[in-house]
């Protein structure tokens with residue numbers, strides 16, 4: 093079984109490794125790099141727990157071969173914290189609005205919500221629900237996840253206006 | 257869920273990719289977004305020994321729109337289709353349908369080329385392309401040819417594409433001015449494949465219908481299109497109902513799907529007529 097040399101940027105750091113091309117990106121992140129924020133829920137592209145940001149797109153890392161991500165820029169929930177290591181506004185809002193219970197879906201939710209707010213900084217509730225429809229949660233009933241994302245959008249927009 | 261072993265290739269031109277396909281023949285498959293192929297490989301239903309990743313083939317990207325024709329590269333993603341405002345004004349039914357496919361993460365990577373080439377009766381784009389009477393441009397070592405979407409699908413996962421051919425672009429004539437459109441899809445939950453879906457374009461003297469997941473291939477019928485163009489809605493619906501052959505599965509019994517097909521088709525026609533002028 094021949095391995096290939098893979099190189100990518102993960103949470104701002106260059107990483108290099110030998111891996112079989114068939115290795116799934118989620119396994120590469122968790123088992124080779126010990127980045128365990130992205131979770132494996134269903135392993136069948138349904139739940140979104142494995143969501144990472146790949147070259148500016150939200151993708152389910154259980155359905156990407158490491159070979160496809162060779163040369164890519166990957167961000168996981170670990171990479172979304174502020175530079176000083178404190179929680180980002182979005183992460184903080186999940187905490188404040190009880191956007192999680194068991195927390196299993198949370199890294200995927202936050203990583204997806206991050207990209208959603210990059211593309212649409214001022215979403216309606218309906219747009220949040222539609223934009224988050226690839227992520228499943230067994231605990232919260234979604235209400236507080238939606239609240240947390242809307243609150244983060246409001247706070248980020250207020251900060252942006254204040255900075256102008 | 258670990259797929260079988262394969263050798264990975266990442267060509268940067270169509271010629272190079274076609275050369276690899278010719279060289280490895282049956283043992284090779286092209287990889288686009290991977291969101292149909294990788295799940296099948298994880299289940300070991302597909303076991304290609306060579307995967308030819310098309311992500312670096314620039315010729316397969318981009319959408320070009322002229323006054324009468326739209327050409328969409330095979331590697332354009334569903335997300336890019338939705339984001340493209342010029343495309344949405346030229347052929348609005350594409351955005352309406354793409355928004356009903358899968359979920360946001362799948363749409364970021366799933367491509368139109370993979371969706372139409374796959375041959376899965378559950379895919380939404382093949383029926384849409386039959387409704388639009390689109391053609392597929394394909395390239396192989398022997399050169400290029402065009403295949404009509406209406407003649408492309410032979411059975412579940414069987415298409416007119418040869419083993420050594422790559423689908424490069426999808427070409428659509430701009431729908432006639434004054435026509436209305438609707439893509440109506442019934443599914444069990446968001447992100448699901450269709451229990452039944454209907455694509456409709458209608459206007460003065462214009463009628464086109466195609467149905468999804470109600471047989472081994474998408475379904476269109478010349479009789480239904482002629483009837484719809486003449487304004488005979490009942491005739492069009494009856495012709496479609498005679499052409500579909502849904503199977504009972506976990507989305508419901510065949511009888512239910514037949515009933516549903518009639519309901520969503522009438523809904524789509526009504527909505528499309530409301531948009532025609």
Ligand SMILES: Cc1cc2nc3c(=O)[nH]c(=O)nc-3n(C[C@H](O)[C@H](O)[C@H](O)COP(=O)(O)OP(=O)(O)OC[C@H]3O[C@@H](n4cnc5c(N)ncnc54)[C@H](O)[C@@H]3O)c2cc1C
Pocket residue numbers: 136137138285286287288289290291292293294295310330331356357358359362365366367368369370371373374378379380381417421422423424447448449450
């Ligand atoms: C959870 C989930 C839900 C989904 N829901 C829907 C849905 O509701 N509706 C829907 O339509 N689809 C749905 N899909 C499928 C999704 O849209 C796929 O992305 C799409 O079917 C295939 O596109 P792809 O680019 O991922 O192709 P791939 O998976 O890379 O390829 C699919 C097949 O086409 C071949 N192929 C790809 N590109 C070419 C080309 N240019 N030339 C020749 N052959 C090619 C490949 O060899 C392979 O056999 C869903 C997928 C998932 C995982």
Ligand code: FES
Pocket residue numbers: 131132133134135136137138139140141142143152153154155
């Ligand atoms: S683990 Fe990837 S979508 Fe569920």
Ligand code: FES
Pocket residue numbers: 191192193194195196197198228229230231232
């Ligand atoms: S918080 Fe438990 S799955 Fe979402």
